[in-house]
Amino acid sequence: MSEAETLFAALRQSANGDVVEMLERMVRDAPDHALNKMNALDLAAREGLAEERVVAALLNAVALGIFEMTWNVMCLSCAGVLSANKSLKTLDRRQYSCAFCAAGYETTLDNLVEVTFTVSPRVRRIAAHSPDGLSVAEYYRQVFWSSAIDLPADLEKVLDEVTLESVDLPPGERAILSLNLPAGTLIVFDPVTHTAQFLDVSGGETNERQNLSVIFNKVQVPVETIALHPGPLRLTLENRTDSRVLPAVWMANQVLDNLLSRRKPILTAKRLLTNQTFRDLYRTDTLAIGQRLKILSLTFLFSDLKGSTELYERVGDLVAFDLVDEHFRLLQEIIVSERGAVVKTIGDAVMATFETPDRAIAAAIRMREAMSDLGAQRQHQSLRLKIGIHEGSCLAVTLNAQQDYFGQTVNIASRVQSLAASRSIVVTKSVVDNAQTQALLASNGLKPALKRVALSGIEDEVSVYEIS
Known part of the structure; x- marks a missing residue:
C-alpha cells in the first residue's frame, strides 16, 4: 500500500466516506491546478456534497498531512491574494493594500481572509509547488488570484x-x-x-x-x-x-x-473559526499569544441549565451528572448541525458562536425542544434551558491557551442570557433585525416580545426580545 493509500485509509476513520472518495479520486486523477488553492464551498457545490462534510474532511486531511491549509488575505475588488499565510499567526498587519486596485483594507476575518487547501507534495507534486515554472496565465490562476474569482478555462486567451x-x-x-x-x-x-x-x-x-x-x-x-x-x-x-x-x-x-466580476462563495476565516472540527483540531494553535484579529459580525449564543444545583440535590450526583452530560452532548450536536461551534463550557453553561444570527436562532429553538424531550424521557421536567443571543463585532484572541473571543458583544450576549426565564430565548435587536432571522421566526410561528432593559456595565438601556 502506497503512502497516499495509507493516509486516505486513515482519513476514512474521521471523515465522510463519500467526501474521502472524492478527494482520493482528485489526488489520483485531477489536473494540477484543481489541487491547488482548493475552494471547499465551490468543491462541495460541484460535487453535490454537504459543505460542512467537505470542510471537515479537508481539515482532517490537513491534520494527516494529505493537504496543506493557507489563509489568504485577498483584495475585495480584484480578488488578488495580497498575503498568503500558513497560519493566522502571521496576519500581523492592521491594513493590507492592493497596488492593482489602489485600495486599502482593514484586517478583518469576515470576508477579507479566505481559507484554501493544496495537496501536499508528500502525496502528489503539482506545478504550483514550484511556482517559478508556471506560465504567466497559470501563475495568475494558481498564485495571484484567490479562489473567490471564477476564472474561465481559456484564461490565457482572455x-x-x-x-x-x-x-x-x-x-x-x-x-x-x-x-x-x-x-x-x-x-x-x-x-x-x-x-x-x-x-x-x-x-x-x-x-x-x-x-x-x-x-x-x-x-x-x-x-x-x-x-x-x-x-x-x-x-x-x-x-x-x-x-x-x-x-x-x-x-x-x-x-x-x-x-x-466573476465571483463565487469562499470559505472565510470567520466561518472556519465557527467550525467545530476546526476548533477541535486547532484549539490551542490558532492565534499567537497577544494577537487580536477583528471580526465585524459574529453571533454569540449563551445557554445555561436552570436549577441545576437543585437537580443535583433532588436526584443525586450520579443521575444529575448523567443528565447534564447528556445535555452537553445534545447541545453540541445541535450547534454543529447549525454550522456553529462550542467555544467553551462554564459550569452548566455553554458559549457558542455562529456565522449569522439565523443559525443561532435555529439552534436555540432546537435546543429548547431537545431539553424538553430529554426531561420527558428521563422524567425530570425541571430541565429548562435559558438562552441569550447577540450579534456584533468582536476580537478573536487566545485566552487560557485556546482560541476565544473578547469585546462588548461577548459581554452583552452573556448578560442577555441572564435575563432569560425558564424555556425562554432572549435576543437583541441586531439579531431580530436580521432578515433571515425574521423569516425563520415567522415560519415557526414565533413573535418576539420587545422589552427595554438595563444591563450591568452598559450605560444605556437596550432593546431585547423574548421568544417564549
Whole structure:
C-alpha cells in the first residue's frame, strides 16, 4: 500500500466516506491546478456534497498531512491574494493594500481572509509547488488570484485580450520594451511583487518617443498616475528581486472588468473559526499569544441549565451528572448541525458562536425542544434551558491557551442570557433585525416580545426580545 493509500485509509476513520472518495479520486486523477488553492464551498457545490462534510474532511486531511491549509488575505475588488499565510499567526498587519486596485483594507476575518487547501507534495507534486515554472496565465490562476474569482478555462486567451505587452524577467535582469500607446487607462503590473503603475494616456497623439522606467523590488510604495500621450513609449523594466517577475502592460477595458466580476462563495476565516472540527483540531494553535484579529459580525449564543444545583440535590450526583452530560452532548450536536461551534463550557453553561444570527436562532429553538424531550424521557421536567443571543463585532484572541473571543458583544450576549426565564430565548435587536432571522421566526410561528432593559456595565438601556 502506497503512502497516499495509507493516509486516505486513515482519513476514512474521521471523515465522510463519500467526501474521502472524492478527494482520493482528485489526488489520483485531477489536473494540477484543481489541487491547488482548493475552494471547499465551490468543491462541495460541484460535487453535490454537504459543505460542512467537505470542510471537515479537508481539515482532517490537513491534520494527516494529505493537504496543506493557507489563509489568504485577498483584495475585495480584484480578488488578488495580497498575503498568503500558513497560519493566522502571521496576519500581523492592521491594513493590507492592493497596488492593482489602489485600495486599502482593514484586517478583518469576515470576508477579507479566505481559507484554501493544496495537496501536499508528500502525496502528489503539482506545478504550483514550484511556482517559478508556471506560465504567466497559470501563475495568475494558481498564485495571484484567490479562489473567490471564477476564472474561465481559456484564461490565457482572455489575458491576451487585455495585455498590450508582457515579459518574463529573471532576477537581476532588465528589459526594454517599445510600445505604441493607445488612448485610455493602462496598468503596468507585476503579480509577483504586486507592483502597479497606472498610466493615463490621453490628449493629442505624439510622434516623439516617451520614456518610463519601472523598478520591481520587495518594497511597495504608493505611486501616482503618470500622464502620457498616445504614441511611442520606451518602457524600461528592472527586476531587483531574487526571483523572476512577470510584468505586463494591461488595458483597463471591458474584458478585464468582466473577468474580475466573476465571483463565487469562499470559505472565510470567520466561518472556519465557527467550525467545530476546526476548533477541535486547532484549539490551542490558532492565534499567537497577544494577537487580536477583528471580526465585524459574529453571533454569540449563551445557554445555561436552570436549577441545576437543585437537580443535583433532588436526584443525586450520579443521575444529575448523567443528565447534564447528556445535555452537553445534545447541545453540541445541535450547534454543529447549525454550522456553529462550542467555544467553551462554564459550569452548566455553554458559549457558542455562529456565522449569522439565523443559525443561532435555529439552534436555540432546537435546543429548547431537545431539553424538553430529554426531561420527558428521563422524567425530570425541571430541565429548562435559558438562552441569550447577540450579534456584533468582536476580537478573536487566545485566552487560557485556546482560541476565544473578547469585546462588548461577548459581554452583552452573556448578560442577555441572564435575563432569560425558564424555556425562554432572549435576543437583541441586531439579531431580530436580521432578515433571515425574521423569516425563520415567522415560519415557526414565533413573535418576539420587545422589552427595554438595563444591563450591568452598559450605560444605556437596550432593546431585547423574548421568544417564549
